[in-house]
Amino acid sequence: MDNHQFKEGVKAALPIVLGYLPVGMAFGVLARKAGLTTFEVGLMSLLVYAGASQFIAIEMISKGISWFPIVIATFFVNLRHLLMSSTLSLYFQKNRVRTFGLLSAQLTDESFAVAMSNTSKVTNRPSYLFGLQMTSQLAWIAGSIGGALFGKLIDHKEYGIPFALPSLFICLLVIQINKVRHLWVMVIAGISSIFFKWAFPGNWSILLTGLLASGIGMVIEAAWRDKR
Amino acid sequence: MRIPILILILGMGIVTFLPRFLPMAFLTRWLIPERVKMGLGYIPIAILSAIVFPILFFNEGAEVEIQPHYLLSAIPVFIFAWRVKSLWASVVLGMLVYWGLGFFLQ
Numbered sequence: 160m161d162n163h164q165f166k167e168g169v170k171a172a173l174p175i176v177l178g179y180l181p182v183g184m185a186f187g188v189l190a191r192k193a194g195l196t197t198f199e200v201g202l203m204s205l206l207v208y209a210g211a212s213q214f215i216a217i218e219m220i221s222k223g224i225s226w227f228p229i230v231i232a233t234f235f236v237n238l239r240h241l242l243m244s245s246t247l248s249l250y251f252q253k254n255r256v257r258t259f260g261l262l263s264a265q266l267t268d269e270s271f272a273v274a275m276s277n278t279s280k281v282t283n284r285p286s287y288l289f290g291l292q293m294t295s296q297l298a299w300i301a302g303s304i305g306g307a308l309f310g311k312l313i314d315h316k317e318y319g320i321p322f323a324l325p326s327l328f329i330c331l332l333v334i335q336i337n338k339v340r341h342l343w344v345m346v347i348a349g350i351s352s353i354f355f356k357w358a359f360p361g362n363w364s365i366l367l368t369g370l371l372a373s374g375i376g377m378v379i380e381a382a383w384r385d386k387r
Numbered sequence: 388m389r390i391p392i393l394i395l396i397l398g399m400g401i402v403t404f405l406p407r408f409l410p411m412a413f414l415t416r417w418l419i420p421e422r423v424k425m426g427l428g429y430i431p432i433a434i435l436s437a438i439v440f441p442i443l444f445f446n447e448g449a450e451v452e453i454q455p456h457y458l459l460s461a462i463p464v465f466i467f468a469w470r471v472k473s474l475w476a477s478v479v480l481g482m483l484v485y486w487g488l489g490f491f492l493q
Contacts (some may be wrong), residue, residue, distance in 0.1 A: 174474035199392050206400035216399060226391055230398035234406075239434065241406040246430045248414035256412050263408040268438060273474065275431040319482025322460050325442050326481025329461055330468035332435040344429050348436035356441045357451055368437035369430055376429030377422060 161286040168290025171280070175269045175291075176298040178324040183302020185320075186213055188310030190303070193221035197307040204303040208265065208296055211362065212236040236362040242369045243271040250282045258285050265292035269324070272331040340379050348372035456492050460485040 183204065190200045195217075207213055212233040219229045244263055251259070262285055270292045274281045281288055336342055348368050355364035419427075443461055446452040464481040471477070 174478045177475060177478045195392065196388070198388060199396070202388075203396050203399070206396055207403055209399075209403050212399065212403065216395070220395075226395035226398060229395055230402055233399040234402035237403045238406050240403075241410055242427075242430050242434065244407050244410035245414055246427045248411045249419065249424060249427060251411070251415050254415070259412045259415070260408060263411045264404055266407045266411075268434065272431060272435055276474070319484070319486040322457070322481045322485035323478055325439065325457065325461065326464045326478045326485075327474060328435055328439050328442075329464045329481070330472070330474050330477035332432065332439055333465060333468040334472055335432045335435060341429075341432055344432050345436045348433045349440035352437035352440050353444050353451070355437075356445060356449070360449060364441065365434060365437045369433045372433035372436065373426045373429035376433070377426035380425050380428075381422065 164286035165290035168287040172294035179298040184306030187303040187306020
């Protein structure tokens with residue numbers, strides 16, 4: 160563990176914390192309404208730690224659906240992490256399986272995107288990623304327990320809270336775009352994600368868009384390299 | 388703590404962990420072809436676009452419907468992020484704009 164890298168990672172997590180605290184609170188409030196205890200809320204945020212699927216699970220629990228269909232739904236919702244984990248694998252060599260176990264358990268859309276916004280800080284620096292992800296998950300757990308305990312005091316649809324994570328994602332997307340072909344991939348991915356979400360209800364759109372748009376990106380880049 | 392909820396949480400934890408863990412643990416030990424690496428380089432843009440665009444064009448019932456409140460908030464954040472590239476400042480700006488627009492759009 161490298162302390163300097165770890166601290167850098169903690170600092171990089173600040174924008175995620177701004178988003179996770181209120182959204183985690185919203186989760187805590189809804190989970191309590193669905194009948195979970197505060198302890199169960201905290202345990203789910205600790206052991207599952209995947210926002211979208213946690214909200215879906217709460218929705219299904221409140222409809223009286225049993226655990227098995229919820230676990231299956233969770234699997235499909237979170238399958239998109241395959242793509243992020245594969246991408247991150249490019250930046251780590253020569254680490255123990257134990258290190259990867261810890262790092263991958265805390266992988267989320269947000270921490271992945273922040274890590275990818277400056278890959279030089281991530282490359283073979285597991286402590287940086289660990290600091291970033293540990294801080295993010297702590298905010299998520301703190302938010303969900305806070306929401307479960309004091310939820311009645313705050314309305315999570317108020318103020319700018321619904322737009323915290325969308326703003327983070329927009330900025331992260333903009334940071335990724337450095338070349339004209341990146342812009343093309345963004346446009347293709349944007350259109351296809353809307354199509355996939357419309358055509359396949361459920362949570363397939365991120366996975367399908369990820370595969371399609373990165374494939375097209377690869378073809379565009381390969382063609383561009385051949386021309387030179 | 389009720390047993391069915393514990394089973395639920397553990398089950399969700401396991402099926403969430405495996406897709407996060409397996410590629411990172413095993414792809415790092417294999418030689419990945421150049422073409423695949425090229426494709427993986429576009430995963431962040433693809434996934435972020437697939438998260439951002441549906442927020443602007445789908446309602447809460449997952450039907451296609453332009454979301455003016457989100458769309459109008461997204462434009463200044465997009466421009467600001469382009470110029471300043473600061474994550475936390477974009478989050479704060481986005482929240483302020485969304486909050487402010489709420490007074491006009493109701």
